Amino acid sequence: xxxxxxxxxxxxxxxxxxxxxxxxxxxxxxxxxxxxxxxxxxxxxxxxxxxxxxxxxxxxxxxxxxxxxxxxxxxxxxxxxxxxxxxxxxxxxxxxxxxxxxxxxxxxxxxxxxxxxxxxxxxxxxxxxxxxxxxxxxxxxxxxxxxxxxxxxxxxxxxxxxxxxxxxxxxxxxxxxxxxxxxxxxxxxxxxxxxxxxxxxxxxxxxxxxxxxxxxxxxxxxxxxxxxxxxxxxxxxxxxxxxxxxxxxxxxxxxxxxxxxxxxxxxxxxxxxxxxxxxxxxxxxxxxxxxxxxxxxxxxxxxxxxxxxxxxxxxxxxxxxxxxxxxxxxxxxxxxxxxxxxxxxxxxxxxxxxxxxxxxxxxxxxxxxxxxxxxxxxxxxxxxxxxxxxxxxxxxxxxxx
Numbered sequence: 001x002x003x004x005x006x007x008x009x010x011x012x013x014x015x016x017x018x019x020x021x022x023x024x025x026x027x028x029x030x031x032x033x034x035x036x037x038x039x040x041x042x043x044x045x046x047x048x049x050x051x052x053x054x055x056x057x058x059x060x061x062x063x064x065x066x067x068x069x070x071x072x073x074x075x076x077x078x079x080x081x082x083x084x085x086x087x088x089x090x091x092x093x094x095x096x097x098x099x100x101x102x103x104x105x106x107x108x109x110x111x112x113x114x115x116x117x118x119x120x121x122x123x124x125x126x127x128x129x130x131x132x133x134x135x136x137x138x139x140x141x142x143x144x145x146x147x148x149x150x151x152x153x154x155x156x157x158x159x160x161x162x163x164x165x166x167x168x169x170x171x172x173x174x175x176x177x178x179x180x181x182x183x184x185x186x187x188x189x190x191x192x193x194x195x196x197x198x199x200x201x202x203x204x205x206x207x208x209x210x211x212x213x214x215x216x217x218x219x220x221x222x223x224x225x226x227x228x229x230x231x232x233x234x235x236x237x238x239x240x241x242x243x244x245x246x247x248x249x250x251x252x253x254x255x256x257x258x259x260x261x262x263x264x265x266x267x268x269x270x271x272x273x274x275x276x277x278x279x280x281x282x283x284x285x286x287x288x289x290x291x292x293x294x295x296x297x298x299x300x301x302x303x304x305x306x307x308x309x310x311x312x313x314x315x316x317x318x319x320x321x322x323x324x325x326x327x328x329x330x331x332x333x334x335x336x337x338x339x340x341x342x343x344x345x346x347x348x349x350x351x352x353x354x355x356x357x358x359x360x361x362x363x364x365x366x367x368x369x370x371x372x373x374x375x376x377x378x379x380x381x382x383x384x385x386x387x388x389x390x391x392x393x394x395x396x397x398x399x400x401x
Contacts, residue, residue, distance in 0.1 A: 024292040024373060025204045030254035036131045037227040039120050039253040042203045043169040044084075044091040044178075045289060046117035048107050049361075052096030055113070056083035059092060060189050062306040064199040069177035070185035073098060077181060080104050084178045084185075088201035090291065093117075093178070107163065113361035115286040118160075118206055119167040120258060128168050128226075129156040135225045140165055150176030158225070161210050161218050161262075162284030192305075199299045200291035204371050205250075205259035205379070209277045210284040215247060215264035222251040222260065231259065234381060246274045250379065261379060263287065273391045276400045280363040288356070288367045296353045296372040297332060300340045309358045311391065313341040326382065327351060331374065345382040350375015354383065364398055 032038045049055045059065045069084035071077045079102045082095045095116075097105035107116060122128050126143045133139050141157035151174040157167040177184040210218055222228040228251040247266050252259040265274040277287055293299045300310070317323065318338040327346045330337075330353070337344060342355045353372040360366055371380075 024202050024294060025257060025259075028256045028377070032254055035227050035254055037122075037128045037225070038124065039122055039128075039226070039258055041121050041257040042090070043119040043121040043167070043171075044093050044117070045115050045203065045206070045286075046093040046119060046167075047095060047113065048104050048111070048116045049094055049096050049113040050108055052081045052083055052094045055096070056085060056094045057187075057189065059085050059094065060187055062303065062308055063087065064191070064196065064302070065090075065092065067185055067187040067189075069182040071182045075181065075183050082182070084182060087198045087291075090200060090203045091178075110282045111163065111285060112281065112363040112365060114281060114366050115206070115289070116163065117157075117165050117167050118286065119169055122168045122170060123172070125154045125156045125168045125170050129158070131227075132158050132225050137221070137225045141167070146180045148176060148180035150174055150180075153179055160221070161208055161214070162281075164208070164285055196295075196298055196302060199302055200293045200370065202292040204290040204292040204369075204373075205261060206289050207261045207263060207287045208284065209263050209274050209281075209287040211278060212265050214284070215249060215262050218262050219249050219251055222262075226253070228253055228258075228260070231256070231377075232261075232379065232381075234379075246272050256377070270392070271395070271400060273395065276395055277365055279400075281365045286366065288369055290354075290369040290371050293370055293372050296342055296355065296370050297336060297340060299370055300342065300355060303357075304340075310341055311356045311358060311394065313338075313343060317343070323382075343380060343383040345376065345378065345380040347376050347378045347381075349377050352376040352378065352380060354380050358394065364395070364400065 047055070056067060060067060065085040065087045067083060068086050070082065072081040078099060080095050080098050082093055085092045085094065095104060097108065129139060129143050138159040139156070140159055141155060143154060143156040145152045145154055147153075153174045154170040155167060157165050159165055176182070208218070219230065223230070230249065231252045232250040234248040246263050248261050248263045250259060250261045263274050265272045265278070278284065304310070315338065318334055324334065327344050330344055330351055337353070340355070342353050344351060344353050351374050355370050357368045360368065
């Protein structure tokens with residue numbers, strides 16, 4: 001599978017060419033001929049929330065996403081409401097229970113707002129499910145077709161950490177707005193004059209938090225079941241503060257289009273951010289989504305204008321002479337990064353800019369990262385201590401530290 005073939009229809013429709021995707025999300029070349037579980041990219045991030053109607057509006061008004069499809073009682077779905085939102089190649093499906101007895105209501109009662117399904121685009125659902133089953137994975141849905149007047153989608157699903165799942169999707173024979181059972185839907189919401197066309201262009205990575213002692217088991221799961229390779233490992237002082245610590249390993253599919261950092265808590269003097277997440281989410285789950293943007297400064301300004309709050313970075317971070325010497329020249333003056341609280345890191349391949357929101361919902365669980373890559377394939381290891389200290393300050397305010 002060439003990188004050109006890895007471009008899915010949504011990326012083409014979002015007018016993202018190969019070079020743009022390489023910069024946005026760090027694509028690399030790979031030979032898929034021996035891959036037992038070839039993954040083309042992300043299909044959708046499916047959320048369960050307490051109020052899908054209001055959350056869909058929030059993602060439009062605050063994060064600049066566009067409503068493209070809908071399912072609910074008006075379309076014959078008496079169980080739940082679902083809104084499909086897009087920004088460039090990124091697709092979110094926001095679901096909420098319509099029927100009080102819906103399984104989604106039980107899921108939300110346990111976990112709060114969060115991601116239930118990290119759906120992946122694959123060229124051969126049957127091949128992937130057969131390999132996963134042979135490797136001992138729990139198959140939640142056997143390969144099957146769903147069809148309507150727009151064509152046919154092939155689907156299957158496997159279980160992963162906690163209550164999270166991966167639905168595998170082949171929509172190569174489908175031209176509808178999302179899936180059968182959904183209708184095209186546009187919003188009457190109107191963006192502010194002068195608002196950017198979109199604030200982010202793609203999903204870069206999704207971070208999963210698992211319980212103490214489970215990280216290596218899930219890394220091995222992605223290696224064995226899905227053919228993912230190990231991309232990075234963060235342990236020890238690199239990923240600790242004076243009070244708390246965690247361990248993290250990153251797995252990725254062959255072309256690095258899909259990247260999963262997996263975190264577990266480590267022993268520290270205080271409760272780590274992973275401990276807090278596991279407590280308030282009610283178990284393992286997706287902690288944050290990194291959204292790729294080609295202009296992080298404009299995006300941060302637009303999000304702040306809509307009331308989105310970010311973790312604060314102290315001035316001492318930007319005034320550190322070691323930081324300035326390490327990062328060298330980047331596309332924006334340090335003073336502009338400092339004004340917005342944007343972090344910067346450099347490795348042997350280039351540099352990246354990143355910033356993290358505060359939790360999006362009522363519980364201190366899921367949040368967003370914004371990332372702008374300039375050659376770097378990493379995750380900002382040089383910023384880990386500053387980031388974790390910022391998270392600890394918020395934990396202390398919440399009384400969870």
